Amino acid sequence: MTRVAITAVGAVTPLGNDADTTWEGLAAGRSGVGRLTTFDAEGFPVRIAAQVKDFDAAKSIPSRVGRKHLSRVGQFGVAAAWEAVRRAGLDQLSEDVYAADERGVSMGASVGRPELQTLLDIGHLRTTTGRPDAFICQPPGVALTDDQNVPLSAMARMIGGTGPMMGISTACAGSGHAIGEAFRAIQEGDAKVMVAGGYDSLTTWLDLLGFSLLGALTDRYNDDPEHASRPFDADRSGFVVGEGAVAVVLEDMETARARGATVLGEVLGYGSTLNAWRITDSPPDGSGAIQAMEGALADSGLKTGDIDYVVAHGTSTHGNDQSETVAIKKVFGADTERLVVSAPKSMAGHLTSASLGLGVLAALGAMEHSLVPPTINLDTTDRGLDLDYVPHTARAMPVKAVLINAFAFGGSNTSIVIGAAREDA
Template sequence: MNTRVAVTGLGAVTPVGNDVATTWTSLVEGRSGVGPITTFDAGTFPVRIAAQVKDFDLGPYAPDSHFARHLSRAAGFGFAAADQAIRQAGALDVYAPEERGIAMGASAGRPEEQELLQVMTAYQRGHEVIPQAPTSLLRRQQNVASAAIAHRWRLLGPMIGVSTACSASTHAIGEAYRQIQEGDARLMVAGGYDSLTTWLDVLGFTLLGALAAGYDDEPARASRPFDRDRSGFVLGEGAVALVLEDLQGARARGATVLAELVGYGSSLNAYRITDAPPDGSGPILSMASALADAGLGPSDIDCVVAHGTSTPGNDVCETVAIKEVLGPDAYRVVVSSPKSMAGHLTAASGALNALVGVLAIRTGTVPPTINLHNPDPKLDLDYVPGTARRTPVRAVVANAFAFGGTNGTLVLRETT
């Protein structure tokens, strides 16, 4: 089938805002969400900063404790972002419940660190039975947030859970797009949620040498994609959700069409688990596949919302890939990295890039890449340093690349 797919709703809970409007304003103004870690005592850790969600209240989104008690920190963000997106999309009753589905990216479920500590302590004291709350198993299941969202809004159609690390939400949006294209659904809630700002994750990423260190006194300067002095990424957390819909159905019901999703590509590097290939090979395949799927060429693209992690290898790899896929047009397009402000939302990061792409098309504004003060001679594209750019945006490439070597690319364009 050749069903066109519209974006009709957006929702966001991020380190720079607990809704779409606040998130977008913060990004456009170049406002950093990085600060001291508050989820645990990081006083003795080599890295003591992260980009965390602030002053979030799940209550208005899930007043029924039946939902709230099953949701982890990350799942609560996802529930709220989906609620925002669905409410913006408007009346869904024109579609039967079985025509409405959900696809969300998230990190694989696991016990929370405090829970592991309690189990270990009880075991050391000789307890044979470790007391556990009945809801603890549900709270650490990856699909519980999706199930709660589906229950709340009666999404009885396709249900897809994706756990491909930092490309998970891009893959979830892409697979939701395919469901609508192929006629298996007419509306999909898609995106991702994550919260890896725990002592175990901070320690693990620090030991891998992946996190920016030495910025505890100047946290806003830590994430510096494409800058010569970049040294690693900043862990973030949050959730972003999109409502995707059959374009014909959206127009028939009078919905506001924010943009059109026209292309999706994915690939695997088959290189090193934690390193990006210097020749850009995996991202090249992902980006080229997405453009071919969209039926667009380099001259049609005005903006790349980059994965842009601020790690030495990734930023080179992505720049090489952009040049290879877009050719001479690579020097015309603007390239922006939201991670310079919001940090790395891990499984939700690709969905944030998609949201930025949609709003760049809607507003003709591309957020800046902040902290880009010292150009790297290897990185010579227009990364929109420092200040947002007013420019017409017809079509956007939104990238997401991940540990393990998984890549995902979405192509969005203005609706015609």
């Protein structure tokens, strides 16, 4: 079976507008949560979010890929992909290394939709003027900006790729499925290099209102945003909406080494399941998550004792944190006692479709620097939440293999195992 190397990572997150700054924020336990700025949230039950700051698309995206028709969140995704592409040196490679049809893109993202304000403006125009053409008065470029495939097309042009292009919309599991399916594409010979990851931004007033009505967001920390995201803490009261993008470059290991690429790690296993239980909640018995983790471990060929670190989905909702803890205990059994678990969402908020991508970035940093990022704001663990969640401060320790989780609304689960690249086969 073809081995799959990770040769680069790029990021635009609430902790920084590149991968290095994002890792530094995770390692330092720095919160990226603050007052919401995408709209005036005064009067809303939730007025905070983990948002991208000081982002300049003109500096982050080359003009040749076409910034004109990229939405704000599409810009995040393309910028993260461009950083990864440059770091891997793919922008300099000829077809002698990878043919065009061996280069592909796989991204998790929310399904594109018109901005709600645009629809309101059109509706108001039709109501007040009676114009039957009100719904077609927008310029045609708006349809391109809202289309999910436009950022993927830009990424394909970056790498000169005519191979597989996958846009995956499975909510919070999106980047997990995107990376996992890219891994499969290389394993099965459908591609030799893939840009994979996820991008998302659910910070409109419709998103905030919808999640608030579901009871999924915390509304207790509007005046203390840095302490709002508290996975596994007894005082947790819901997740914090985040936004951003993370992209990785996956390559056929043999070719990557032959061309002298830096191998950051290796994708070893991928598991994907569906709960078929409730739309918004995780099963209390951990089912679904258990099967995803077991599937990824079986695929990797590793045993539970080989995993040093679990990057938890860790949303800071009561049901998810309980369910995930139960699932980890059932999967790891006696090896649970030596395992460390931490939740990047405590710092970056919930990047939804990009969340597992952020977990991969955390895992790669942990392996490179022998340092596990913390779970911040974890003051008092809840009953039954008794794993080693690395509270408050990063922990120095060797890390050779990591399991990363993402569990989504609708019951979609995915887990990925990555490890330090072995010299042997």
